[in-house]
Amino acid sequence: MSTPAVILVGPPGSGKTTVGGLIAERLGLELRDTDADIERAAGKPIPEIFLEDGEPHFRALEADAVRRAVAEHTGVLSLGGGAVLDPATRALLVGLPVVFLDVALAEAVRRVGLDVPRPLLAVNPRQRWRTLMEERRPWYTEVARAVVTTADRTPDEVATAVLDALERHPA
Numbered sequence: 576m577s578t579p580a581v582i583l584v585g586p587p588g589s590g591k592t593t594v595g596g597l598i599a600e601r602l603g604l605e606l607r608d609t610d611a612d613i614e615r616a617a618g619k620p621i622p623e624i625f626l627e628d629g630e631p632h633f634r635a636l637e638a639d640a641v642r643r644a645v646a647e648h649t650g651v652l653s654l655g656g657g658a659v660l661d662p663a664t665r666a667l668l669v670g671l672p673v674v675f676l677d678v679a680l681a682e683a684v685r686r687v688g689l690d691v692p693r694p695l696l697a698v699n700p701r702q703r704w705r706t707l708m709e710e711r712r713p714w715y716t717e718v719a720r721a722v723v724t725t726a727d728r729t730p731d732e733v734a735t736a737v738l739d740a741l742e743r744h745p746a
């Protein structure tokens with residue numbers, strides 16, 4: 576079975592899409608993003624899925640989208656920020672070249688703001704951010720072959736650090 580060359584996980588604002596794009600460019604590969612896959616399949620944006628169908632439905636679509644992308648995609652894969660909440664998804668990621676892009680709460684808020692249309696941050700965003708980061712950190716760490724800090728690094732420097740980390744930690 577062929578699997579992605581690089582899989583990026585991390586909270587919103589960690590840089591999965593930005594850094595994923597840079598890595599894909601350098602390796603001459605495609606970038607695939609499970610959030611985009613879900614939106615395409617559902618025919619509506621993620622905030623609308625949350626609002627109209629609820630978070631559990633979104634998580635089921637997400638688990639399915641990750642399973643499909645891991646089986647099909649051989650380029651760079653960026654997962655939604657909450658994909659690691661699902662135990663089957665975590666099991667699927669074991670042994671794959673997964674990198675956790677780590678970002679501190681204050682920096683993530685600086686990057687994506689408090690008022691962007693991210694459904695989970697709709698109510699009491701600062702507190703939600705804190706809870707979300709604390710609750711997920713162990714899952715991001717568990718699935719990752721390497722952790723790359725993004726603090727004080729440009730997206731280009733983060734891309735280099737991801738590729739270096741994967742070279743140091745081959746399968």
Ligand SMILES: Nc1ncnc2c1ncn2[C@@H]1O[C@H](COP(=O)(O)OP(=O)(O)OP(=O)(O)O)[C@@H](O)[C@H]1O
Binds near residue numbers: 592
């Ligand atoms: N290392 C970095 N330094 C400074 N800004 C960054 C860095 N990485 C990403 N950014 C900026 O942070 C914002 C969010 O980045 P991006 O959309 O890539 O995050 P994401 O992890 O894909 O978020 P989401 O989970 O919401 O899809 C963008 O404006 C991007 O330019």
Ligand SMILES: O=C(O)C1=C[C@@H](O)[C@@H](O)[C@H](O)C1
Binds near residue numbers: 586587654694695
């Ligand atoms: O952190 C999360 O739970 C989410 C992050 C985004 O990538 C989207 O998958 C969605 O907005 C949920």
Ligand SMILES: [Mg+2]
Binds near residue numbers: 592593608653
């Ligand atoms: Mg993204």
